[in-house]
Amino acid sequence: MRPFDADALSAAFGFSLAEREAVYHAIMTRRDVRSQFLADPLPDDVVARLLTAAHHAPSVGFMQPWNFILVKSAAVRARVRDAFAEANEEAASMFEGERRQAYRCLKLEGIVEAPLGICVTCDPTRGGSVVLGRTHNPRMDSYSTVCAIQNLWLAARAEGVGIGWVSIFREGDLKSILGIPEHIEVVAWLCAGFVDRLYDEPELSVKGWRQRLPLEELVFHDGWGRNDP
Ligand SMILES: Cc1cc2c(cc1C)N(C[C@H](O)[C@H](O)[C@H](O)COP(=O)(O)O)c1[nH]c(=O)[nH]c(=O)c1N2
Numbered sequence: 001m002r003p004f005d006a007d008a009l010s011a012a013f014g015f016s017l018a019e020r021e022a023v024y025h026a027i028m029t030r031r032d033v034r035s036q037f038l039a040d041p042l043p044d045d046v047v048a049r050l051l052t053a054a055h056h057a058p059s060v061g062f063m064q065p066w067n068f069i070l071v072k073s074a075a076v077r078a079r080v081r082d083a084f085a086e087a088n089e090e091a092a093s094m095f096e097g098e099r100r101q102a103y104r105c106l107k108l109e110g111i112v113e114a115p116l117g118i119c120v121t122c123d124p125t126r127g128g129s130v131v132l133g134r135t136h137n138p139r140m141d142s143y144s145t146v147c148a149i150q151n152l153w154l155a156a157r158a159e160g161v162g163i164g165w166v167s168i169f170r171e172g173d174l175k176s177i178l179g180i181p182e183h184i185e186v187v188a189w190l191c192a193g194f195v196d197r198l199y200d201e202p203e204l205s206v207k208g209w210r211q212r213l214p215l216e217e218l219v220f221h222d223g224w225g226r227n228d229p
Pocket residue numbers: 030031032033034107108109165166167168201202203204205
């Protein structure tokens with residue numbers, strides 16, 4: 001077997017050591033942002049780069065099922081925040097006792113504070129009725145859309161832009177506020193804006209809601225549940 005040189009390999013495929021580290025740096029320090037947004041609008045060229053990054057995500061059968069609804073209107077964002085508040089009340093009631101109290105103390109969105117909302121949707125009809133790679137699992141279109149969101153999120157980290165994913169909605173509320181057709185799936189509401197700081201660790205972890213799991217417990221070898229290599 002040839003000796004393996006990770007540095008030479010990444011350099012051969014166009015990544016200097018510093019560039020490779022920059023990729024990991026973006027991954028490790030990306031955070032979900034809820035309450036650190038600044039009101040300054042995002043410049044159009046920054047938004048364009050984030051959307052271009054999203055649009056270069058992998059997608060099943062190259063389906064590119066995503067759309068991005070950019071929402072700057074404060075009035076529309078206020079309606080979206082109201083929709084969140086209603087859903088969040090329902091969500092809180094699903095937890096018991098102390099956990100419910102702890103849930104109520106969490107801030108789980110920055111819809112009004114962030115100057116830009118990006119509603120990311122998935123069109124299951126794009127690419128026709130039979131799509132390469134999606135024939136046995138139609139959810140692959142949603143997964144592709146999530147890949148686009150992750151690209152955007154990482155690019156935003158490198159641009160110094162904060163992103164917060166909000167999913168606590170009744171989907172119908174967002175569809176009605178934004179005029180989204182029935183057959184289109186809402187995948188995410190993203191709060192986007194410059195930030196004054198970022199947490200070093202996930203905010204939910206810092207606030208004691210839930211901790212990162214040990215990776216070695218999640219990796220199996222040659223079959224489900226086998227932790228030993
Ligand atoms: C599909 C999906 C949906 C949501 C989220 C994420 C994802 C992937 N997250 C953010 C989530 O809480 C966060 O990613 C984790 O807590 C880990 O923190 P960091 O993203 O590493 O900061 C999130 N956060 C929040 O405050 N309100 C929300 O509704 C949601 N919804």
